[in-house]
Amino acid sequence: MSWAPPVFRRRILAVEKEPLLELRDVHAGYGELSILKGVSFGVGGGTVTSVIGANGAGKSTLLKTIFGMLKVREGDVSFEGRSIAALGTVKRLKAGIAIVPQGRCNFPQMTIRENLEMGAYTRSDDGIEADLQHMVDQFPILREKLHLLAGDMSGGQQQMLEMAMALMVRPRVLLLDEPSLGLSPMMIDEVFTSIRSLAEVNGMAIIMVEQNAVQALKISDLGVVIELGRVSATGTGPEMLNDPDIRKAYLGLPVI
Numbered sequence: 001m002s003w004a005p006p007v008f009r010r011r012i013l014a015v016e017k018e019p020l021l022e023l024r025d026v027h028a029g030y031g032e033l034s035i036l037k038g039v040s041f042g043v044g045g046g047t048v049t050s051v052i053g054a055n056g057a058g059k060s061t062l063l064k065t066i067f068g069m070l071k072v073r074e075g076d077v078s079f080e081g082r083s084i085a086a087l088g089t090v091k092r093l094k095a096g097i098a099i100v101p102q103g104r105c106n107f108p109q110m111t112i113r114e115n116l117e118m119g120a121y122t123r124s125d126d127g128i129e130a131d132l133q134h135m136v137d138q139f140p141i142l143r144e145k146l147h148l149l150a151g152d153m154s155g156g157q158q159q160m161l162e163m164a165m166a167l168m169v170r171p172r173v174l175l176l177d178e179p180s181l182g183l184s185p186m187m188i189d190e191v192f193t194s195i196r197s198l199a200e201v202n203g204m205a206i207i208m209v210e211q212n213a214v215q216a217l218k219i220s221d222l223g224v225v226i227e228l229g230r231v232s233a234t235g236t237g238p239e240m241l242n243d244p245d246i247r248k249a250y251l252g253l254p255v256i
């Protein structure tokens with residue numbers, strides 16, 4: 001099974017110096033519960049960022065807040081230099097921010113084609129069919145099963161479908177919550193390689209939350225550690241992988 005990254009712009013973009021997406025002192029939570037308590041960092045186009053931290057630290061909450069599923073209670077989130085804190089999820093999708101949440105998020109009773117079309121529901125341009133064809137060229141298993149029900153595919157295949165659905169938005173920022181969850185080791189390698197290529201080739205900023213932190217950091221430009229709703233450390237992928245405290249606390253690696 002091969003999974004080559006889709007190429008929309010067909011040119012290599014240099015990593016941008018200005019952040020494409022920036023969080024400044026972001027607070028968010030659920031009801032009375034305050035989970036994010038002042039998160040700040042920025043990501044540029046063409047980069048991969050891994051958010052790591054203990055269970056319950058607020059990593060998924062962070063992705064939900066960037067996508068607009070949760071309100072920014074204090075602070076700001078800006079995209080391409082403009083605040084998006086007041087925008088709902090549909091407007092953020094239209095602006096170019098897409099998410100693949102944790103767990104299954106396709107429509108299992110609809111065909112693969114219908115699911116891909118649903119991925120583009122915020123678009124009204126006439127490039128949707130061409131992108132759909134491009135997507136099934138890039139994910140051959142989806143072409144094979146185009147007219148079958150999504151719910152009848154394997155977990156790994158559904159994961160690919162969900163990534164392809166998000167890419168149908170032509171996002172500039174792609175948020176991935178546990179993209180390797182439930183995949184075989186071989187499939188995990190392919191997914192991470194593709195994530196890296198997607199960012200580089202399309203100039204996307206990809207922010208992912210991953211339990212598989214070592215592999216995630218290996219392909220990341222930036223690592224962000226969330227502890228009790230705050231950023232406790234940031235660094236490049238290699239810096240994180242070589243940091244004794246992070247190795248011990250989050251990576252399960254021997255201290256060197």
Ligand SMILES: Nc1ncnc2c1ncn2[C@@H]1O[C@H](COP(=O)(O)OP(=O)(O)OP(=O)(O)O)[C@@H](O)[C@H]1O
Nearest residue numbers: 030033035053054055056057058059060061062209
């Ligand atoms: N819908 C919700 N309503 C209330 N509390 C929630 C909700 N979703 C998450 N929480 C709580 O928010 C906190 C942070 O959860 P979150 O899912 O962001 O953590 P996480 O860092 O992604 O953890 P994990 O690695 O276990 O997925 C947890 O204490 C969790 O119980």
